[in-house]
Amino acid sequence: MNDQARPHLETPDSGDDGPLSDERLLALFVSGEDEALGELARRYEGLLLGLCTGMLGDRALAMEAVQETWLRVIRHSRTYDGRASVKTWVYQIAMNRCRDLGRARSSSKNRERVHHDRLEDARRAHVIPTASSIDPKLEAAVGALEEHQRETVILCYHRGLTHRQAAEVLGVPMGTIKSRLNKALEKLRESLGTTGVAPGRGIEA
Amino acid sequence: MSDPKLDQIEQGLRAMTEPRTESGPRQADGSTELWKRALEISRAEERAGLVHPGADRAERPRGRRMLIALNAVGVAAMVLLAAGVWTIMQKPTPGNNAGIGTESSAESFSPAASELADSGLSLFESQRQADQSSESAFAGQAFEDQTLAMADERDDFAIEEMGAALSRSAKMTDGAEAEKLADLEPAADSLARSRASREIAAGPEAGADGARLFKPDATAEVDNSHPGIGQMASAPEAGLALEDADASVMAFDPYLVNADIVIEVSDVTAAFNALSELPRAEFDEFSMVVPDEANKDAEPIDELVLNMAPARFNQALGEIRGMGRVIEERREIDTPARRAGAAIDWALVNTAPSAAALQTVIDAQGLTAHERAHRHLPVDEAEQLEAVRDAFNQIVQQLEVTRRSMNLSRINVSIRQAPESDIIEE
Numbered sequence: 001m002n003d004q005a006r007p008h009l010e011t012p013d014s015g016d017d018g019p020l021s022d023e024r025l026l027a028l029f030v031s032g033e034d035e036a037l038g039e040l041a042r043r044y045e046g047l048l049l050g051l052c053t054g055m056l057g058d059r060a061l062a063m064e065a066v067q068e069t070w071l072r073v074i075r076h077s078r079t080y081d082g083r084a085s086v087k088t089w090v091y092q093i094a095m096n097r098c099r100d101l102g103r104a105r106s107s108s109k110n111r112e113r114v115h116h117d118r119l120e121d122a123r124r125a126h127v128i129p130t131a132s133s134i135d136p137k138l139e140a141a142v143g144a145l146e147e148h149q150r151e152t153v154i155l156c157y158h159r160g161l162t163h164r165q166a167a168e169v170l171g172v173p174m175g176t177i178k179s180r181l182n183k184a185l186e187k188l189r190e191s192l193g194t195t196g197v198a199p200g201r202g203i204e205a
Numbered sequence: 206m207s208d209p210k211l212d213q214i215e216q217g218l219r220a221m222t223e224p225r226t227e228s229g230p231r232q233a234d235g236s237t238e239l240w241k242r243a244l245e246i247s248r249a250e251e252r253a254g255l256v257h258p259g260a261d262r263a264e265r266p267r268g269r270r271m272l273i274a275l276n277a278v279g280v281a282a283m284v285l286l287a288a289g290v291w292t293i294m295q296k297p298t299p300g301n302n303a304g305i306g307t308e309s310s311a312e313s314f315s316p317a318a319s320e321l322a323d324s325g326l327s328l329f330e331s332q333r334q335a336d337q338s339s340e341s342a343f344a345g346q347a348f349e350d351q352t353l354a355m356a357d358e359r360d361d362f363a364i365e366e367m368g369a370a371l372s373r374s375a376k377m378t379d380g381a382e383a384e385k386l387a388d389l390e391p392a393a394d395s396l397a398r399s400r401a402s403r404e405i406a407a408g409p410e411a412g413a414d415g416a417r418l419f420k421p422d423a424t425a426e427v428d429n430s431h432p433g434i435g436q437m438a439s440a441p442e443a444g445l446a447l448e449d450a451d452a453s454v455m456a457f458d459p460y461l462v463n464a465d466i467v468i469e470v471s472d473v474t475a476a477f478n479a480l481s482e483l484p485r486a487e488f489d490e491f492s493m494v495v496p497d498e499a500n501k502d503a504e505p506i507d508e509l510v511l512n513m514a515p516a517r518f519n520q521a522l523g524e525i526r527g528m529g530r531v532i533e534e535r536r537e538i539d540t541p542a543r544r545a546g547a548a549i550d551w552a553l554v555n556t557a558p559s560a561a562a563l564q565t566v567i568d569a570q571g572l573t574a575h576e577r578a579h580r581h582l583p584v585d586e587a588e589q590l591e592a593v594r595d596a597f598n599q600i601v602q603q604l605e606v607t608r609r610s611m612n613l614s615r616i617n618v619s620i621r622q623a624p625e626s627d628i629i630e631e
Contacts, residue, residue, distance in 0.1 A: 034244060041240035046224040049239075054222035060536065063239060067538060070243035101519060138217040157218035188214050
C-alpha cells in the first residue's frame with residue numbers, strides 16, 4: 001500500500017508522528033473527518049474481507065457483509081462507548097453481519113451442499129480466483145461445523161486477531177475458545193478422513 | 206510432535222481467512238474501498254432524511270430525544286386506545302357493539318363497514334367527501350351524521366385490531382414468546398394502522414377491500430420474519446445490550462438491495478408458484494412477472510421480480526437458493542434516493558400507454574363518428590368513457606406499484622429447467 005497516498009489527518013493533539021489509535025480515528029470521524037474512517041478501513045477492510053469470506057464461503061456475500069459493517073460503524077459511531085477496543089467492536093459487527101447472512105442462507109435444506117455449490121458457482125463466475133489456495137473439501141468441512149465452532153476456528157486462524165482478541169469478539173472466556181477449537185479441529189480431521197487431534201494443538205495465547 | 210495432517214488443516218484455515226489486499230482480485234472485481242460506498246449510502250440516507258442521529262452533528266442527542274418522544278406518544282396512544290376500548294365496552298351502542306371483545310372478531314365488522322363494502326363506495330371517496338364537507342363549513346345534521354359514522358368506523362377498526370392482538374396473545378402458550386409479543390404490540394399496531402392508511406389511499410382497491418380492511422387476520426403471527434424483529438439482532442452494534450436496545454431504532458433500516466439470481470430447477474411451474482407465494486401483502490411486498498418477449502423461440506425461461514421488505518430480503522433469497530441449483534447470482538446495494546429516481550422512470554414508462562389512451566379520447570373530440578372510426582379512435586361516448594376509465598385505473602395501479610417499490614428490495618429471479626441428467630441424479 002502506498003503510504004504517501006494516505007491523507008494526513010491533522011489533529012490538535014497529535015503532536016507525534018506515530019499512527020493514530022483506532023479510537024482516536026473513530027473520534028475524528030465522529031467530529032467530521034471522513035478520511036479518519038478511510039484510515040480505519042485501510043487498516044481493517046482487507047482483514048474483514050478475508051474473515052467474512054472465510055465465514056461465508058462466498059466473496060460476493062463477504063463484500064456485502066463488509067460494506068454493511070462499515071455502514072453500521074458509521075451509523076453507530078456516536079454510540080461507541082469504549083468498553084471494547086474499536087478493533088473488537090468492528091469485528092463484532094462484522095461477525096453479526098456474517099451470522100445474519102449465514103442464517104438466511106442456511107434456511108435451505110442442505111447447508112453443506114449449498115455452501116459447496118455456491119463456492120463452486122462463485123469460482124465458475126470468477127468471483128473467487130481459481131488459483132486460490134483454499135481447499136474445497138476443507139471449506140465444505142468448515143461449513144458443516146456448528147456455528148459456534150465455525151466462528152471459533154475461523155477467528156482463531158484469522159491473521160488479524162490473537163486468540164485473546166477472538167475470545168473478546170465472541171464474548172467468551174479463553175478456556176471456552178480452547179475447548180471449542182479442539183473440538184472443531186477434531187471434527188475437521190474426522191471429516192477429512194483422519195482421527196486423533198493432539199490435545200491443545202493450534203492454541204496460541 | 207509435528208502432525209502433517211493438522212498442519213495442512215491449519216494452513217488451509219489460514220488461507221481461508223487470508224486478508225484480501227488492495228491489489229489483485231479486489232480491484233479486478235471492482236470491490237475496492239467498500240467503506241466509501243458505505244459512506245455514500247449513509248450520506249444519501251442523511252440527505253433523504255431517513256436516518257437518524259448522525260444527520261445533524263451539531264445536535265447529537267436530538268435523534269434519541271425524538272425517539273423517546275415518539276415512544277412516549279406511542280405509549281400515550283395505547284393508553285388512550287385502551288381507555289376507549291374500555292369505555293365502549295361499558296357502553297355499547299347499537300351501531301358498533303358487534304364483535305367487541307370477542308374471540309371471533311375476524312368474522313365480525315360493523316354494519317357501517319358492511320354497508321360501505323357492499324355498496325362498493327371507496328373509503329378514499331368517503332374521506333374526500335368528509336373533507337369537502339368540512340371545508341364548506343357545512344354544519345347541518347347530515348355532516349354530523351357522517352362524522353359520527355366515520356368515527357364509528359375508526360373505532361371499530363381500532364377495537365378489532367386490539368381484539369386480534371388479544372387473540373394472538375391468548376394463543377401464545379410459551380411464556381417467553383408472549384412476553385416478546387407484548388413488547389412488540391405497539392410496533393404491530395403501528396404496522397397495522399400504517400397498512401390500513403395505505404389501503405385507504407389506494408383508492409379503487411379500497412372499496413373492494415373494505416371488508417378485508419375491517420377484518421383483522423386472526424391467523425397472522427408475529428414471528429422472526431417481522432421486519433422490526435428481524436433487525437433486533439443488530440442492537441448490540443448500537444453499543445447497547447440486546448435487552449436494553451430499542452428495537453424501533455432498527456425497524457427502519459433503509460438500505461435496499463437489488464439482486465439477480467438464476468436458478469435451475471426440476472419443475473419450473475412448481476418453482477414459479479412457490480416464488481409467487483414469497484411476497485407477503487402485509488409488508489407491502491409484491492411480485493411482477495416479466496414476460497420473455499425478446500425471443501419466443503428460446504428455451505422456456507420464466508422470470509419473476511420479487512419486491513421484498515429489506516429485512517426479509519436474505520430470507521427470501523435463501524429460500525430461492527434452496528429451490529434448485531444457483532447458476533448465477535449478483536447483487537448490489539441500492540439507496541432510497543436512487544430507487545426513487547428509478548421508480549419515477551418506471552412510472553413514466555408504464556403510465557405512457559395509459560396517457561396515450563387518454564390522448565385518443567382528446568383527439569376524438571370534434572370529429573364525426575366516421576372520422577373517429579377511420580383514425581381508430583373511440584367512436585361513441587360510451588367507448589370514450591370506457592377508455593378514460595381504463596386509463597385512469599391503469600395509472601392508479603402503476604403509481605401504487607411505484608410507491609411500493611420505493612421501499613422494497615428487489616430480487617430478479619430467472620428460472621431454468623434443469624437438464625434431464627441432473628434431475629435423474631437428484
